[in-house]
Amino acid sequence: VFGGEECGTKFKCDPLGGTRMIPQSDALAEAVAQSNITVLSDFPLEVSAETIDKIPDIQERHDLIQSRYRIEDVKNAEYALEWGRLMHPPYPKLLRELDGAGYANILKHTSGINYQMPLVAVYNNPYTKRLETYPGVDLVAAANYYGVDMRKDISVDFLAGYIKIHNVKEGNSVLFDRETLQPIPIMAKPNEERTVTIPIDRSGQMLINFRGGRYCFPSYGLLEFLDQYDQQNNFVDNFNKKILLIAMYYATGVGTAKDVHLSPYGDMAGIEHHAHALNTILNQDFATRVPEAVDLIILVLIGLLMGFYQPRVPTWASFALAVILVATYVLTTLIFTFGEHSIIHVFPTAIFQIFTVLVAFIGFRALSEEENVKFIRNTFSKFVSQDVVEELLANPDSITLGGSKKELTVFFSDVRGFTTISEKLGPEELVQLLNEYLSEMTELIIDYRGTIDKYMGDAIMAFWGAPARNDDHAYYACVAAMAQVQALMKLQEMWSDRNIPVLDIGIGINTGPAVVGNMGSSRRMDYTLMGDTVNLGSRLEGITKTYGVRTCISEFTYERVKDRVYARELDLVRVKGKLEPVRIYELMGLVNSDDLENLKVSRQAQAKTKDE
Structure with missing residues (x-):
């Protein structure tokens, strides 16, 4: 159903179910309608609007998305960085039956490493002619988990840099502590306001607090899943009361599209990036950045101190400083990255850069001193003992x-x-x-x-x-x-x-x-x-x-x-x-x-x- 000119039937295929003539898409919509579990879907938010006239029912899809998932409480949207040009939601019949839908884009960083996830995006609706804010699929999943209204219980401020999920339930209605039989708190870090505050930048992106590299979360191939489902009566219990993400994983074969992105821990499937992002939200384990002005001040101060310190100390003291910098780098990285507040700070990076420069400086200085020693010895030994x-x-x-x-x-x-x-x-x-x-x-x-x-x-x-x-x-x-x-x-x-x-x-x-x-x-x-x-x-x-x-x-x-x-x-x-x-x-x-x-x-x- 999801990609190709032919679906094996006499009907033409829309990659996202562009016509009601596709029997597989209708079957999927009917299955979602009859299911007693929460089903969400993602869709692409394209960076170009060139295909707007080629998508069937595109205006109806926009109307459905706007009426169900547009975030109403948005401040300073004019300061947001707009990157999406055309929403491409699922076809209307499926969209009406879903419990939630959101885009699943992962934006490419200039460094080539993805360490953020866009949770909200400002979108210039071509039909309403105004700026509107829509959630990503990870925020939709979190809102469903917390049991809040997507439109009314979420607020966004692009200038202040936050998303707030309000009116979170006191406890989970389906998960209970085995000893006390009390509902397990649905918030990882409860507060009196019952609000989860997510830090974002002006692009609506949240820093992902990665928990490791590939395969941090349990995964199953579709055929393996279906095979075990048929053979084990209780196999489905493994997924009870769980959030299950379904997407292409590590596809193989020549010409096969590979949804793989580079993370701080190496190559990782796109679905794993989403899993880490959702894990960051649900554990309220947010990484935050120090303001750029503070980073700049730190870099300037360290540079000035190094410039003042280096010419005044012997080489052995420079080596000692290098060792101290390595220890400081390791310590600050652990504190800032894995500490309670998960602060993304320039300090560890600055230390590493300065350490690299320092090693080069020490090497150059050692070579220079060696030449100076030879010069002094060769020159003065002619006149003195x-x-x-x-x-x-x-x-x-x-x-x-x-x-x-x-x-x-x-x-x-x-x-x-x-x-x-x-x-x-x-x-x-x-x-x-x-x-x-x-x-x-x-x-x-x-x-x-x-x-x-x-x-x-x-x-x-x-x-x-x-x-x-x-x-x-x-x-x-x-x-x-x-x-x-x-x-x-x-x-x-x-x-x-x-x-x-x-x-x-x-x-x-x-x-x-x-x-x-x-x-x-x-x-x-x-x-x-x-x-x-x-x-x-x-x-x-x-x-x-x-x-x-x-x-x-x-x-x-x-x-x-x-x-x-x-x-x-x-x-x-x-x-x-x-x-x-x-x-x-x-x-x-x-x-x-x-x-x-x-x-x-x-x-x-x-x-x-x-x-x-």
Whole structure:
């Protein structure tokens, strides 16, 4: 009866029983009339009115629908979004016998996922020339279940966003509690007004509170139903006092129409969408939306907080935030979706989106930080010890203007007679000679955890004790000085073999308080130190010429290392800039010569750290 040019008889078929000449349609109408159960029917509300002249008895059908099912108490219909253009109700004889009829459309969402059901629709009646409001089949079924008048006991306000079913019965006349024998309340959540309020949008759509995916509700194939009906006398009792939905389910076969729509739980037959919608109404388990303005405020605030937070925290804190966001997402989703109020909120979605952006940001940041670490290591390792590099990596805020007062040991070295030597060599030979000397001396300072401050021509300034803390800075400086003397002797042999002038050096070492830190301007700064301790160290390097020694240390350094070095007292001198005389010593050797190897940082280890 419901679709096709021929019905297997000599009569032409109207898909919805367009003529009284169809015997099957008449038989259906007579069966409904003789039945003692409530029978409802659905019909399409078409989005185009092009077929209006092709439907038999179309005006009579409209008149019957209007007189029986048009909702009278409607407010702000002019604000509703009109989407239906032509009602196509069942043919009049069947329509008169039905206990209710409503459209069964499922509107396609732009996302492709259906999560709403249109319960009411504003319809511009082509015969009355006015806006009228009609119910969907799910609202008709709910009204019949509650025992209310479809026309008078239902009110709609499109601007306020609700449908109200009034005058709901106190109890169910057919369902009783087995223990108390009292009627079971017909309302899942009773109230004094005996009113069920359904939230809708301006299209008349209600959010469906889905209870799961496919097959949440018991289902039977038509042939299976008829077969068991014939074989089991009590089979029909399974459907007593139940709402039974009859429609095409999951049809198979090539070319077969498939009434399947995508839901939040995956593909689902259209009848299942209606079952979930009806279940939402009868359980009064409505999902509601937070106003869009609130959603927008939440998104903006979260975005601003993330923008403020991210640049100010290390990567591990970002990972911690990501974990917190995942936990918050799961928790808020459970609360908002499955909680008492079933609120549809942007917050969980916003958290998930921000989490996705955060993961991408953390990945980018980790890669950037890795490149920055390599750059810092490769750049600074040429001038400072690996300890200094690690200090800079661990505390990047230390690379700012300013300094602090610390006790440390300062080191000065200078080449003796360099001016005379430079006059004997050509520019290329001089540069090669100086590079060989400076390269070896620099490596030794770095090997013993020293920091190269600067080069002043052929002179080197270095220090120990900052920025990486080293409580034994005086001894490390002395060990580095002795290592330089030994290395210089090997270089001198090499230079002699090449018949080029031999370099000799003087070293001055002093220990005491000095101000150390980044000095200069915001555009250019140097990590250096200043103070009387620095000045005295420089004077001691010059004194080595006077006393004919390679290494001279002050009494302040000597007091910290005297048990571990061999030293000879030279004199009590008053250097320029100091009022009090200072006792000076020649550093001659180490008590434990193994410290030359024991305290040395492996160059291979430093190279490996740079590569990492």
